[in-house]
Amino acid sequence: MYLGIDIGGTAVKIGLVTENGKIIVSNSYDVAFDNYDTPIFNTVKNAIEIFINENAIELKNIKGIGVSATGQVNTTSGKIIGVGGNIKKWCDTEIKKELEDIYNLNTTVVNDANCMVLGEGWVGKGRGYKNIIGVTIGTGVGGGIVVDSKILLGSVGIAGELGHFSINSEGKKCTCGNVGCYEQYASTTALIRNVKEKYELLGVSSFNKEDINGKFIFEQIEKGNKIIKEIVSNWIIDIGKGLVSLVHIFNPEIIIIGGGVSKQEDLFIKPLRKYVLENVMKKFGENLKIESAELGNNAGVVGAVYYNIKSNNLN
Numbered sequence: 001m002y003l004g005i006d007i008g009g010t011a012v013k014i015g016l017v018t019e020n021g022k023i024i025v026s027n028s029y030d031v032a033f034d035n036y037d038t039p040i041f042n043t044v045k046n047a048i049e050i051f052i053n054e055n056a057i058e059l060k061n062i063k064g065i066g067v068s069a070t071g072q073v074n075t076t077s078g079k080i081i082g083v084g085g086n087i088k089k090w091c092d093t094e095i096k097k098e099l100e101d102i103y104n105l106n107t108t109v110v111n112d113a114n115c116m117v118l119g120e121g122w123v124g125k126g127r128g129y130k131n132i133i134g135v136t137i138g139t140g141v142g143g144g145i146v147v148d149s150k151i152l153l154g155s156v157g158i159a160g161e162l163g164h165f166s167i168n169s170e171g172k173k174c175t176c177g178n179v180g181c182y183e184q185y186a187s188t189t190a191l192i193r194n195v196k197e198k199y200e201l202l203g204v205s206s207f208n209k210e211d212i213n214g215k216f217i218f219e220q221i222e223k224g225n226k227i228i229k230e231i232v233s234n235w236i237i238d239i240g241k242g243l244v245s246l247v248h249i250f251n252p253e254i255i256i257i258g259g260g261v262s263k264q265e266d267l268f269i270k271p272l273r274k275y276v277l278e279n280v281m282k283k284f285g286e287n288l289k290i291e292s293a294e295l296g297n298n299a300g301v302v303g304a305v306y307y308n309i310k311s312n313n314l315n
């Protein structure tokens with residue numbers, strides 16, 4: 001058995017995972033209850049204790065701890081070295097060192113988007129594939145790249161930051177300081193922004209502008225709202241443009257799309273698949289699959305454990 005711990009900006013999910021990637025039991029704990037005045041990692045350490053006690057887990061049966069963490073992770077030191085967004089008291093957290101001091105178990109730490117693709121590659125949609133790109137579309141855009149069955153980490157572990165390559169040299173200013181980043185066009189935040197900008201034209205005055213979300217947008221398409229349908233079509237083209245470039249660089253067998261919006265098979269995944277297959281060079285598209293993720297919010301816990309098992313085998 002392994003402990004998988006998925007630390008996000010709103011919650012930490014802890015799971016007891018078998019060596020075959022099956023979650024025996026899991027639980028989630030809020031980490032943002034006081035706007036991070038209590039450092040996330042203090043909450044996480046308490047949550048681990050609660051989880052171990054509640055489930056009567058004996059540490060002698062645990063082979064390792066795999067951590068999936070939001071932010072930029074140095075995978076060698078297991079430390080947070082950069083933070084996106086505004087999570088205070090999180091950067092510089094020594095996750096690996098502190099957990100190994102407490103539990104004396106081999107602990108690994110990998111970025112959450114990388115864990116998503118590792119989890120999907122192990123027991124989800126990516127089973128059986130050696131070259132996988134995972135893209136998570138949500139508030140921002142995250143990603144992970146598996147090349148020849150190994151997650152691409154780069155020199156310190158922060159490779160695969162797919163939200164921040166530029167698709168428009170004269171585009172929108174990004175939070176990272178660059179211009180035209182993928183995340184500024186491909187996130188659900190961008191989609192919602194685009195819909196809000198056309199609010200007056202939408203003919204939905206009974207619905208508050210502030211309440212517009214992904215669910216509302218796709219419901220409106222089903223009701224035949226042509227303006228929203230066009231906004232979504234353009235958004236899908238932007239997402240597709242980025243994927244076409246990634247396909248040409250990495251020649252993956254499968255692209256796995258995660259995030260809440262990936263559940264929209266007919267209105268999102270299908271047209272996205274069509275755009276990418278029509279716009280990549282012929283040979284790149286011949287065996288290319290584009291699919292929605294399968295594991296949902298279990299992917300982080302499972303992927304973190306997969307990385308821990310692989311690292312154990314190397315040691």
Ligand SMILES: [Zn+2]
Pocket residue numbers: 163164165174175176177178181183
């Ligand atoms: Zn950026």
